[in-house]
Amino acid sequence: MTTSTPATTTSTPVSLLGLGPMGHALATAFLDAGNPLTVWNRTPGRADGLSRRGAVVAGGVEEAVRGGRVIVACLRDYAAVRAVLDPPPDDWTGRVLVNLGSGEPTQARELARWADGHGIRYLDGAILSPTPAIGTPSAAVLYSGEAAAYETVREVVAALGGVGGYVGADPGRAVAHEVALLDLFATSVNGLAHAFALARAEGIAPGELAPYAAGIGGLLTEMAPRWAEQLAAGRFPGERSTVASAATALTHLVGTAAAHGLDVGALASARRAADRLVAAGHGDDGLARLATVQHAEQAEQGERAEG
Ligand SMILES: NC(=O)c1ccc[n+]([C@@H]2O[C@H](COP(=O)([O-])OP(=O)(O)OC[C@H]3O[C@@H](n4cnc5c(N)ncnc54)[C@H](OP(=O)(O)O)[C@@H]3O)[C@@H](O)[C@H]2O)c1
Incomplete structure (x- = not known):
């Protein structure tokens, strides 16, 4: 990962397909x-503020592609990119297509193959930051695919953010980072919602819980690099907390939440993972060991063994 100051000025003509909230920020x-x-x-009529600042509003996709050397797509998903660009305009000489919409790694690889089949130089990207951060040093955008294509657009896309950069030749790798981080975000948001619901069921007002909830969010900042080191080394010291202790705490949590009629699906999954590790003799290990037992297949085997 690299960090730099964005908003270097370049005179490369850019074309942007897609003017949703993120397209506008880009x-x-x-x-x-x-x-x-x-x-x-x-949908026409979404470019008003941009045309006042000098952007040319293309009447069609072909005209848009003709107008730029770097063609950035920021659409809902990969299906939308295909809906817009397939069949593609003829002339891609000297142009690079950069897709910054979200999706799945396999879809990114498939789109790269499609682009290759049409003689289009293609780079896949993933935006990891919200719209207000775009164009600031803190915005993170990752790119993957053909290294030479990244070098061609590097200075231009530096305008978008200062964190991130090129993460490898596999076109699916940028989006793979995005989905992994979305996993963390989605489960954290679900956890926050669930915690407020459980607190309310126990008569605790949201404002009473909030200061303590904020403290728990902050723990992840310290845990992420420490877990990464332990996972790389394959060593999981349990001096701070252990899997066995977490399994017991999860049993209390599932019991309390279930008694209030709350959905305990995500928590039951977390408890199963901890229980499987305890059964396998890893109860004294630290919590990073949990990252090694998250496959659905393992969960099914665990359930069969329990049943
Ligand atoms: N917003 C964020 O904070 C954020 C952060 C990170 C990543 N992203 C990603 O950036 C991408 C764009 O997000 P967004 O926030 O701008 O809003 P969005 O609602 O995901 O995408 C809106 C854009 O997609 C176009 N679109 C959707 N389906 C289409 C289709 N079948 N054919 C042609 N165009 C189609 C829309 O055109 P119309 O106006 O005609 O409907 C509009 O330009 C998404 O993949 C999103 O996951 C967004």
Whole structure:
């Protein structure tokens, strides 16, 4: 991962397909960096503020692609990219397509193959930051695919954010980072919602719980690099807390939540993972060991053994 200051100015013409909230943020960053910008959106009328700042509003996809050397797609998903670009406009000479929409790693690889089949130089990307961060040093955007294509667009996409960069030749690798982080985000958001619901069921007001909840969120900042080190080394010291202790705590949690009629699906899954490790003799290990037993197959085997 690299960190740099974005908003270097370049004069490379950029075309942007997609003017949802993120497309608008990208367009603003490209304009701020001085790039001549052409924009296109399926539904017309979404480019008003951008055209006032000098962006050319293309009447169609072909015109949009013609207007840029770097063609950035920021659409809902990969199916939308195919809906917009398949069949593709003819002339991609000197152009690179950069797809910054979300999706699955296999879809990124498939789109890269499709682009290759049409002679289109393709780079896949993943935006890891929310719209207000785009164009600031803290915004994180990752890219993967053909290394030479990244070198071609590197200075232009530096306008979007200062964290991240090229993560490898596999076109699915940028989006793979995104889905893994979405996993963390989605389960954390679900955990926060569940915690408020459980607290309310026990007569604790949201405002009473909030200061303590904020403290728990902060723990992840310390845990992520420490777990990474332990997973890389394959050693899981249990001096801070152990899997066995976590399994017991999860039993209390599942019992309390279930008694209030709350959905305990995610918690039951966490408890199964801890229980399997205890059964396998890893109860004295630290919590990072939990990252080694998350496969559905293992869960099914565990359930069969329990049943
Ligand atoms: N917003 C964020 O904070 C954020 C953060 C990280 C990543 N992202 C990713 O960035 C991408 C864009 O997100 P967004 O926030 O701008 O909103 P979005 O609602 O995910 O995407 C809106 C854009 O997709 C277009 N679109 C959807 N289906 C289409 C189709 N079948 N054919 C053509 N165009 C289609 C929309 O066109 P119309 O206007 O015509 O409907 C619009 O331009 C998504 O993949 C999202 O996951 C967003």
